[in-house]
Amino acid sequence: MNAPRQHVDFSVGLLYLLLGCGSAGVAYGYGLGTPARMGAGFFPFWLGIGLGLLGLGAILRAGSRQRPAQRLEPWAWKPLGWVLGALGLFALLLPTAGLVIASAVLVLVSSRASAQFNWAASLANAAAISLFSALVFVAGLGLPMPLWPTFIG
Amino acid sequence: MELLDHLALGFSTALTLHNLLYAFIGCLLGTLIGVLPGLGPVATIAMLLPATYSLAPTSALIMLAGIYYGAQYGGSTTAILVNLPGESSSVVTTLDGYQMARQGRAGLALATAALGSFFAGTVGTLLLAAFAGPLTDSAMDFGPADYFSLMVFGLIGAVVLASGSVYQAIGMILVGLLLGMVGTDVNSGIARFSFGRLELVDGLNFVCLAMGLFGVAEIVRNLEDQSVRQAISPGLDRLWPRREDFKGMAAPIIRGTALGAFLGVLPGGGAALASFSSYALEKKVSRHPHLFGHGALEGVAGPESANNAAAQTSFVPLLTLGIPSNAVMAMMIGAMLIHNIQPGPMVISQNPELFWGLIVSMWIGNVMLLALNLPMLGLWVKLLKVPYRLMYPAILVFCAIGVFSVQNSIFDLWQMLAFGVVGYLFAKLRLGPAPLLLGFVLGPLMEENLRRALLISRGHFAVFVERPISLVLLCAAVGLVIVMVLPALRRNRAEAFEAE
Numbered sequence: 001m002n003a004p005r006q007h008v009d010f011s012v013g014l015l016y017l018l019l020g021c022g023s024a025g026v027a028y029g030y031g032l033g034t035p036a037r038m039g040a041g042f043f044p045f046w047l048g049i050g051l052g053l054l055g056l057g058a059i060l061r062a063g064s065r066q067r068p069a070q071r072l073e074p075w076a077w078k079p080l081g082w083v084l085g086a087l088g089l090f091a092l093l094l095p096t097a098g099l100v101i102a103s104a105v106l107v108l109v110s111s112r113a114s115a116q117f118n119w120a121a122s123l124a125n126a127a128a129i130s131l132f133s134a135l136v137f138v139a140g141l142g143l144p145m146p147l148w149p150t151f152i153g
Numbered sequence: 154m155e156l157l158d159h160l161a162l163g164f165s166t167a168l169t170l171h172n173l174l175y176a177f178i179g180c181l182l183g184t185l186i187g188v189l190p191g192l193g194p195v196a197t198i199a200m201l202l203p204a205t206y207s208l209a210p211t212s213a214l215i216m217l218a219g220i221y222y223g224a225q226y227g228g229s230t231t232a233i234l235v236n237l238p239g240e241s242s243s244v245v246t247t248l249d250g251y252q253m254a255r256q257g258r259a260g261l262a263l264a265t266a267a268l269g270s271f272f273a274g275t276v277g278t279l280l281l282a283a284f285a286g287p288l289t290d291s292a293m294d295f296g297p298a299d300y301f302s303l304m305v306f307g308l309i310g311a312v313v314l315a316s317g318s319v320y321q322a323i324g325m326i327l328v329g330l331l332l333g334m335v336g337t338d339v340n341s342g343i344a345r346f347s348f349g350r351l352e353l354v355d356g357l358n359f360v361c362l363a364m365g366l367f368g369v370a371e372i373v374r375n376l377e378d379q380s381v382r383q384a385i386s387p388g389l390d391r392l393w394p395r396r397e398d399f400k401g402m403a404a405p406i407i408r409g410t411a412l413g414a415f416l417g418v419l420p421g422g423g424a425a426l427a428s429f430s431s432y433a434l435e436k437k438v439s440r441h442p443h444l445f446g447h448g449a450l451e452g453v454a455g456p457e458s459a460n461n462a463a464a465q466t467s468f469v470p471l472l473t474l475g476i477p478s479n480a481v482m483a484m485m486i487g488a489m490l491i492h493n494i495q496p497g498p499m500v501i502s503q504n505p506e507l508f509w510g511l512i513v514s515m516w517i518g519n520v521m522l523l524a525l526n527l528p529m530l531g532l533w534v535k536l537l538k539v540p541y542r543l544m545y546p547a548i549l550v551f552c553a554i555g556v557f558s559v560q561n562s563i564f565d566l567w568q569m570l571a572f573g574v575v576g577y578l579f580a581k582l583r584l585g586p587a588p589l590l591l592g593f594v595l596g597p598l599m600e601e602n603l604r605r606a607l608l609i610s611r612g613h614f615a616v617f618v619e620r621p622i623s624l625v626l627l628c629a630a631v632g633l634v635i636v637m638v639l640p641a642l643r644r645n646r647a648e649a650f651e652a653e
Contacts, residue, residue: 008582012321012324012583012584015582016324016327016328019328019331023334023346026345026346027345030338030341030343030345031341031343034612035607035612035614036608036612038600038603038604038607040340040343040345041345043600043603044331044334047334048331051324051327054320054323054324054327055324058321058324070583072581072582075577075581076377079373079377080373080574080577083369083549084573084574086546087369087549087553087573088567090550090566091553091563094563094566103550103553103554106546106550106553107546107547110545110546110549111542111546113376114542114545116540116542117542121542122546125543125546129546130550133551141207143554143558144561145554145561
């Protein structure tokens, strides 16, 4: 049995086991009550136990190697990082810098995730999308959010 | 005739200028995202949920429903012209549809798909209207124990009929149910799993969850595989089929409609399963099975009818029992809850104009789609040429604005981001997020019905097997699991999904 940590079944099992045990443990603290008078922890506790058992089963099956193991795919950190970073910047910028700047930054930064990134197209795209969302969402639909940085507006 | 009265009420609701407009917008958007690969109806509905906040509930649901069945139409266009399935339900259409296009019969393939879809949509709508009343009446006899068992059956069915590993999908349901537990327990007032965050006291935000798992994660997945997609637009010949073509497509369309209508009602059914099954059926009954995969008209007519019929009838369990049969229907429940409508058998009596208006608007939507799809083909083909690298940042912006505007909360943006990471992790572990969404929506309902059932029975679990309705549903659920574990059937199922 070579490096079971690389196997999909094993990883899924481990995830389920940890999530199940963790939530069962937390739910236990809310009080189980009796079946007739279920406490706040009753349902989530048994859900967690079920999930944990399922995870244990998956780990055991991965160990027994009855079928060819599927190996884990590597993570594509670059697109993931740019997309999440762009969304994070949007969340940070929106309250202070306003929608126009926040959405332009979101477009620009997330564009870097593509292999065919180029500055000119991304800048044009950022300008167009930023203008479009300001017009449609704030001017058109009237969603309450700041358009411009607080020190201007 | 009661049905006619109901349909009349439906027409008077659906034919108002307002609702016609929203049905049109829904169909147009649906076709659009159906044409574009990499953006599914779940993510689109999640994106638009906040925008429907200010609409009347009926208009909102009419528009969202239009997105779903519009996507079925649009998906076939891309499948036939570019050999790319715009939707998972049109994967099989690429097999013969694209071959027909290469033989210069693209027009015929598109017309067949459109006509088949229209016929199936009409029949599906009629079936929905006819069965909704009786089913709702029977749902009135359901006690809490029966409801609990129904949800167990629905969730198990959703797992068994969908693709992928059954064990892992059951795990996803449990994770979804647990996520549904986050927030204040209505009975004790304890804030569960909120970890001291005030924002989590009301529970996780459904829109953030759906957009993170289906929107953000999907975009990262698409960026990972950066193969350039090229749009080939084969010359369009005549659109209108000849008489012998009509003869050839009639039987497959009828068979596909019947099969799709049946599979759509089942939990986990829905459009994708229906189109796969219909393709397999057509190949089996055909007198010239060797033509399949080389441009057989039946291979387009059957599946295209089946997926539309299923898209329509999957509304049956949602509207009558309040149980979603797939991820899109879970989104519809979310939409109803946002508008303070409790999905379930009460909808038909409390909001008859919403109920019948929605049903009739689906048929009107099908008429619109027929008119929309064929003349606007050129436009759809052009749209396919917009590169993905310009499109996905726009999708991200709309997702972000949409999530924020639900309750003007920056915390919700971080929630979406977190679920984006979770969704990507799930994709790497080959876990489909659809069962999780079903579990999340049903979690609080299941707990409440379990609580009530056990309260009435004074804590005796026997109540679930003593009530006949509950017993039948639980037996059906156990039966489904046993069937799945049998090796012979498991092999068949694996083959059926191999094409995916």
